[in-house]
Amino acid sequence: MNKTVFQQIVKSILESNSIMIFPHVIPDGDTIGCASALKRAFTKIGKKAQVIDEKDIPDYLKFLTQDYEDWEEFQQDQPDLCIAVDCSDLGRLGERKDFFLTGKRTVNIDHHPTNTCFADLNYIDDKASATGEIIFDLLKGLNIQFDPFIAEAIYSAISTDTGSFKYTNTSTKSHLVAAELIDMGVDLNEVSVELYQNTRLEKIRLEAEVLETLEIICDGKVASAYATEDMLKKTGATMNETEGFIELLRNIQGVEVAIFFKETQTKEIKIGFRAKQYADVSKIAMKFGGGGHVKAAGCTINDSLDQAKKLTYQATEEMFRKLQE
């Protein structure tokens, strides 16, 4: 928390006329919630504000992006201010990186501890459960009146990034901000229906296929399952829609490590790992050239699915053996 930078960002916004807001690639609820709240808020105080998105908004977030515009033409004029939200590095802006850097001033607002501070003004608070919490403070610092849309956008940011207040990043502040946002007019039915009751039928059909592949090993401490290109063809789902399946495995009673295999091409298996309480799955992922965090990691094995299973099971069993020593 750096009050000087915060005040400089407030000043930059007030001094700017055209402001471009950049969410990250493969957007999630936090980055879109922040971008939508900022666009609405800046417009309210007379700025020309646009969201420069990758045009790949997932269905469950479309209720927040109705007023996003085609932005190609805006690239002609140099914007006064470009703001990246929830982006830990410039790579998270994908093809839009160069446009971002054309801003007379650039701002980077984020909560990832690994943020590379790539802008002129960088406000990074890794204590924030979501970048949405920082945007909440920023709009208050700007004395902008919240309306129900802004409140819902920020509520969505915090709700999705905390797994609906279940993940351990959920803090006292997450709940205090959520309380204030509900007071400001969040329609919780709308938000819940859009964010959490919006599963594509194809994804449910894929889930049924994937659950058929469930394997339990290591005396019940490890659960695994997989998705293949054939399953995608059969169900019409996309590989991105396997998101969340690994948590279903980890949520099984007694399971400490969940492993999920995605057969993206012949001989290219992408593998995700999750730990529940005490295991460090980043160590398993690193054995195969991958990495990640203690409780969430991943790697790629260029071999058959069977071989990928064999190798990762061995590594996982070895990890549990070492833990028992």
Place this chain on the structure above:
Amino acid sequence: MNKTVFQQIVKSILESNSIMIFPHVIPDGDTIGCASALKRAFTKIGKKAQVIDEKDIPDYLKFLTQDYEDWEEFQQDQPDLCIAVDCSDLGRLGERKDFFLTGKRTVNIDHHPTNTCFADLNYIDDKASATGEIIFDLLKGLNIQFDPFIAEAIYSAISTDTGSFKYTNTSTKSHLVAAELIDMGVDLNEVSVELYQNTRLEKIRLEAEVLETLEIICDGKVASAYATEDMLKKTGATMNETEGFIELLRNIQGVEVAIFFKETQTKEIKIGFRAKQYADVSKIAMKFGGGGHVKAAGCTINDSLDQAKKLTYQATEEMFRKLQE
């Protein structure tokens, strides 16, 4: 909210020595969270406090019930105070009803609008998202110092009864109380692992079977699935473990009504209905002698599964036809 009753309950607790706390049958997180918080809190201020439970605590709540004792012997002495938590009527106490009524004084603390006010002192607040919110206020009214266990018990009550802050009963106050409880030492990792990462493997296997039965009708507006006794035998799951499956169906994009069939015996089909936004499923359930709320209702049809599907599909289609008129 009745301040006089609230103060009378506070006074009754302070004046009592032995206090018996009654959760409801088929206990959920709210009733157990409240009971566990009260037992701990009353013990802290020197009372003889016991939870009189049905001895059917589900696994995901056992982290809150470690200090529950065998209570048969306590039935000998007339307790000074008996408190029912989260029970809308005496029937919710099951076999323990008579024991409850032996209390020199009886107290009923609840948030269900249908509460029948069956005790000497009845404190019912249907604005509370969970009875846990009321217990939070009660312990403050008693000037009892919260410890992390009490905080986790009440947090669990509110978290489970609001679907982890997703249901529309979630209020400003739910979040404000949650914020304060986290400050008081809730271990969110422990609470989340116990409450939400504790699915029996048998239930996951049943889910795979059930998802195979998924049907989409009425131009995608209705999703249905079923569970049979045969599936329970095959997977080792219980019929109670179908809880939550109907929400999976309702959460499908475009689905307004979800229908779930439980073939509990030959020719006894229990049917659940859920609506997402605008349909009133209580009307469908009532056609078959059932009932419930606008968005959650149920009925029983004493016929074959095929016949039950046919009848409810017809009634649902008719409802949609009428909505379009």
